[in-house]
Amino acid sequence: MSVIQFPKDFVWGAATASYQIEGAWNEDGKGLSIWDVFSHTPGKVVNGDNGDIACDSYHRYEEDIALMKELGIKAYRFSIAWPRIYPQGSGEVNPKGLEYYHRFVDKLIENGIEPYCTLYHWDLPQALQEKGGWNNRETIDAYLQYAETMFKEFQGKIKYWITFNEPWCVSMLSNYIGAHAPGNQDLQLALDVAHHLFVAHGKTVRMFRELGIEGQIGIAPNLYWYEPYSNRKEDVEAARRKRAWYNEWFLDPLFKGSYPQFMVDWYKKKGAEVNIQPGDMEIIKEPIDFLGINYYSGSLARYKENFEDFDCEEIDEGYEKTDIGWNIYPEGLYKTLTWLTETYGPVPIYITENGACYNDGPVDGRVRDQKRIDYLQKHIIQLNRCIQSGVNLKGYITWSFMDNFEWAEGYSKRFGLVHVDYNTLKRTPKDSFYWYRHLVRTNWLDI
Numbered sequence: 283m284s285v286i287q288f289p290k291d292f293v294w295g296a297a298t299a300s301y302q303i304e305g306a307w308n309e310d311g312k313g314l315s316i317w318d319v320f321s322h323t324p325g326k327v328v329n330g331d332n333g334d335i336a337c338d339s340y341h342r343y344e345e346d347i348a349l350m351k352e353l354g355i356k357a358y359r360f361s362i363a364w365p366r367i368y369p370q371g372s373g374e375v376n377p378k379g380l381e382y383y384h385r386f387v388d389k390l391i392e393n394g395i396e397p398y399c400t401l402y403h404w405d406l407p408q409a410l411q412e413k414g415g416w417n418n419r420e421t422i423d424a425y426l427q428y429a430e431t432m433f434k435e436f437q438g439k440i441k442y443w444i445t446f447n448e449p450w451c452v453s454m455l456s457n458y459i460g461a462h463a464p465g466n467q468d469l470q471l472a473l474d475v476a477h478h479l480f481v482a483h484g485k486t487v488r489m490f491r492e493l494g495i496e497g498q499i500g501i502a503p504n505l506y507w508y509e510p511y512s513n514r515k516e517d518v519e520a521a522r523r524k525r526a527w528y529n530e531w532f533l534d535p536l537f538k539g540s541y542p543q544f545m546v547d548w549y550k551k552k553g554a555e556v557n558i559q560p561g562d563m564e565i566i567k568e569p570i571d572f573l574g575i576n577y578y579s580g581s582l583a584r585y586k587e588n589f590e591d592f593d594c595e596e597i598d599e600g601y602e603k604t605d606i607g608w609n610i611y612p613e614g615l616y617k618t619l620t621w622l623t624e625t626y627g628p629v630p631i632y633i634t635e636n637g638a639c640y641n642d643g644p645v646d647g648r649v650r651d652q653k654r655i656d657y658l659q660k661h662i663i664q665l666n667r668c669i670q671s672g673v674n675l676k677g678y679i680t681w682s683f684m685d686n687f688e689w690a691e692g693y694s695k696r697f698g699l700v701h702v703d704y705n706t707l708k709r710t711p712k713d714s715f716y717w718y719r720h721l722v723r724t725n726w727l728d729i
């Protein structure tokens with residue numbers, strides 16, 4: 283046996299998101315979100331599940347925070363439901379929405395837990411969607427008003443802010459692939475949405491600086507790693523395109539102030555282009571304090587002419603998979619973070635999401651989720667490699683604190699350290715909860 287020791291100030295945390303846990307979908311003045319509409323649309327979500335109740339954390343947050351305290355985490359990443367603050371997306375603020383998040387954040391702080399707040403984790407006010415949503419540049423202004431309200435309201439309480447969770451999901455998954463709300467399938471639309479998100483991000487960072495808000499601000503892209511199936515030139519290029527679809531397209535603008543040209547050319551061949559207005563790229567590359575990285579998986583990529591979007595097919599070379607079918611590829615985390623550091627410099631990084639779907643349930647009151655423990659351990663070992671290799675890694679926030687509404691998969695997929703019985707809403711810490719508690723308490727890993 284050997285021991286891996288993490289830096290003494292390394293931040294251990296857990297994450298959730300508003301639509302996935304809160305419920306209270308139409309309470310206390312909250313407006314509709316695009317996920318309320320999407321999940322209420324037949325055929326969009328497995329089993330017709332929706333977030334009307336979810337984990338009912340809107341009413342049970344004190345119980346959840348007590349469990350976080352028991353877990354011993356120093357950071358809790360959560361998101362604000364924009365439609366609770368601005369039910370119509372802009373205009374009138376809903377005081378009950380602000381009051382709820384003040385009660386919630388105060389309880390976190392009272393329990394010694396640092397709030398890491400995501401301003402946008404996909405639940406766009408429906409009223410804005412009806413005016414074009416992220417395809418309409420005016421949504422940028424509504425987002426800025428919302429962000430300014432939150433910065434001023436929570437000044438001194440919330441010191442870690444994330445502008446957007448996973449721009450790739452908001453643009454490509456939701457507006458090109460169409461699996462998430464609002465469910466469009468249009469590549470040009472997806473590129474426009476991504477660009478508007480970037481402009482909103484950059485303007486928000488600039489405003490954060492101009493207001494002199496105490497704290498740090500960043501963004502949380504989801505990154506994947508693809509290796510070429512062989513060293514044939516066409517396979518190497520296929521893997522490069524596949525990585526860029528997820529990674530460079532969402533990192534180059536932030537750090538270089540430009541899109542990767544080979545991908546701009548590729549999209550042009552597909553009939554789509556980036557609509558950039560004068561000054562946009564300068565705004566987008568407004569320096570951030572940290573980068574949140576959401577990493578789950580990766581694969582091998584092989585050239586296949588006219589296959590899907592990038593003349594590239596994923597090869598299943600016998601990877602073990604989780605219960606959602608994603609490859610377990612911990613070395614991909616090391617490759618992603620070392621590549622990122624080599625490409626963009628020693629950016630301060632938090633892993634803002636990493637975790638596994640395993641659907642184990644309670645047997646005699648205990649949830650034996652050894653596979654989740656194995657997944658977490660394999661990935662956390664890679665983090666130690668990253669630190670030894672010079673990656674400026676500040677912390678690890680696992681997905682997820684508790685089982686929750688897994689978007690288009692509904693409640694059929696469980697990622698939590700805490701099991702939730704959706705009939706009774708009973709919370710049961712899993713074996714992985716106690717394993718993670720030991721890691722958080724000791725700051726070392728026995729391997």
Ligand SMILES: OC[C@@H]1[C@@H](O)[C@H](O)[C@@H](O)c2nc(CNc3ccccc3)cn21
Binds near residue numbers: 451
């Ligand atoms: O799917 C697990 C989590 C999800 O619950 C989070 O809300 C979201 O931030 C998140 N992002 C990924 C990675 N990207 C992804 C790919 C396909 C579907 C959903 C998410 C995984 N997860």
